[in-house]
Amino acid sequence: MLANLSEALRERQQEGLYRSRPVLEGPQSPHATIDGRDFLVFCSNDYLGLANHPALIEAAAEGARRYGVGSGASHLISGHFRAHHELEEALAAFVGLPRTLLFSTGYMANMAVVTALAGRGDAIFADRLNHASLNDAA
Ligand SMILES: Cc1ncc(COP(=O)(O)O)c(C=O)c1O
Incomplete structure (x- = not known):
């Protein structure tokens, strides 16, 4: 198995x-x-x-x-x-829907959405150049 992995890595290289x-x-920055x-x-x-915005850094530190x-x-x-829950409730009110569900990464969100919408069979x-998360979910 490990020999196969090494060989696969060599081929990729x-x-x-x-x-x-x-x-x-x-931090994230244009430079x-x-x-x-x-x-x-x-x-x-x-x-x-926003990744390096002082107000968000302070909020994250407070969190x-x-x-x-x-x-x-x-x-x-x-x-x-509580903070997750209140944010989901605030976002739901903002978009006028009964619920929202937060994910910590786009990859996880795409996995959840596609697998919730599509079933076996x-x-x-999909475009083959879609983000890997959509292709993995599909
Ligand atoms: C269209 C698209 N979907 C999903 C992702 C994955 O997001 P994350 O890096 O938060 O998992 C990205 C990341 O750039 C993306 O551009």
């Missing part, structure tokens, strides 16, 4: 398909140092520049002080905090 994770220094080099960033999802830094359990057991027609 030879085909130029091996991926690695660039290391970002500091960033990545792997020791300075860049002007056009690939971030932080479109509104950590109040609730700690770990959920301790899944939402269905004992990890659904259903056909899904």
Whole structure:
């Protein structure tokens, strides 16, 4: 099994398909140092520049002080905090729907939505260049 993985990795490298994770220094910003080099960033999802906004940093710090830094359990057991619940209720009121459900990543949201909407035997027609989360969910 491990020999197969090593061989698969070697093949990916030879085909130029091996991926690695660039290391970002500091917060999200239009200017960033990545792997020791300075860049002007056009690939971030932080479109509104909120990732490094002082008010949100303070809110996150206050949340950590109040609730700690770990959920301790899944939402269905004992990890659904008052702050999560109130945010879901506020978002539901904002969009005028009975409920909202928050996910901590887009990947998880796409997995949940597709698997909730489609079942065994259903056909899904999708662009093959969709985000991996949609393809994985399908
Ligand atoms: C269209 C789309 N779906 C899903 C994701 C995955 O989001 P996350 O990185 O929060 O899991 C991304 C991330 O860029 C995305 O662009």
